Amino acid sequence: MHPENLKKLLAAVQKGEIGIDTAVEKLRHMPFKDLGFVKVDTHRNLRKGCPEVIYCEGKQVADIRRIFKELARHNENVIATRAVAGVYRAVKKDFKSASYDERARIITLIQNPVEKKGLVIVVSAGTSDIPVAEEAAITAELLGAKTERLYDVGVAGIHRLLAHAEVLQKANVLVVVAGMEGALPSVVGGLVDKTVIAVPTSIGYGAHFGGVAPLLSMLNSCASGVVVVNIDNGFGAGYAAGLVNRLANRI
Numbered sequence: 001m002h003p004e005n006l007k008k009l010l011a012a013v014q015k016g017e018i019g020i021d022t023a024v025e026k027l028r029h030m031p032f033k034d035l036g037f038v039k040v041d042t043h044r045n046l047r048k049g050c051p052e053v054i055y056c057e058g059k060q061v062a063d064i065r066r067i068f069k070e071l072a073r074h075n076e077n078v079i080a081t082r083a084v085a086g087v088y089r090a091v092k093k094d095f096k097s098a099s100y101d102e103r104a105r106i107i108t109l110i111q112n113p114v115e116k117k118g119l120v121i122v123v124s125a126g127t128s129d130i131p132v133a134e135e136a137a138i139t140a141e142l143l144g145a146k147t148e149r150l151y152d153v154g155v156a157g158i159h160r161l162l163a164h165a166e167v168l169q170k171a172n173v174l175v176v177v178a179g180m181e182g183a184l185p186s187v188v189g190g191l192v193d194k195t196v197i198a199v200p201t202s203i204g205y206g207a208h209f210g211g212v213a214p215l216l217s218m219l220n221s222c223a224s225g226v227v228v229v230n231i232d233n234g235f236g237a238g239y240a241a242g243l244v245n246r247l248a249n250r251i
Contacts (some may be wrong), residue, residue, distance in 0.1 A: 143242025182214020189223025
């Protein structure tokens, strides 16, 4: 149940517009809704400030549609990650206002617009890293963060990054996405006094090992304040950045 719906429900009870039994019936499904093949967490927005997110890879399209409908029924913003175009077309049949970012592979249905505050800057080393960077940026925005993108500023042409050194300092938190040898987060970490969330990507040649090489480089960063998420995990980085940004705005 969305927090605003819960407030309305409690207000209706206080005014005597509905009885306790009716309110209890409405709250029965608040923790989760069991659809048989999945237990949809309808309580997550109250606990964490963001509704449950649908990870689409490995799921049947029909199952994704059912989960999507259940979350939407509770007046939640619905987010589906790693979604291919076919999944979007199926969801669009049910929700005309749903939108799709093909590069980030994210479907969104915004039923409760979120005010954007603070600043998360998402940095990519190369253009091949942009899909993961966009997944991070859109996720952070959905958690209420203003975002700026700074793309194609990798260490192969470090002057491109240094030209934006003042911009980097304005962020509450930065997400830095890089493949190949994964050096960029260390460089950014040496320039700013903010948390840097490093994202290794699976972009690179043979000994890159599908992202293991930049993952290890980032884990071994000599720059303080660099933390690392898993390979290609733009969603995880964007979510963490959104939470850090939210805390920064409370201070």
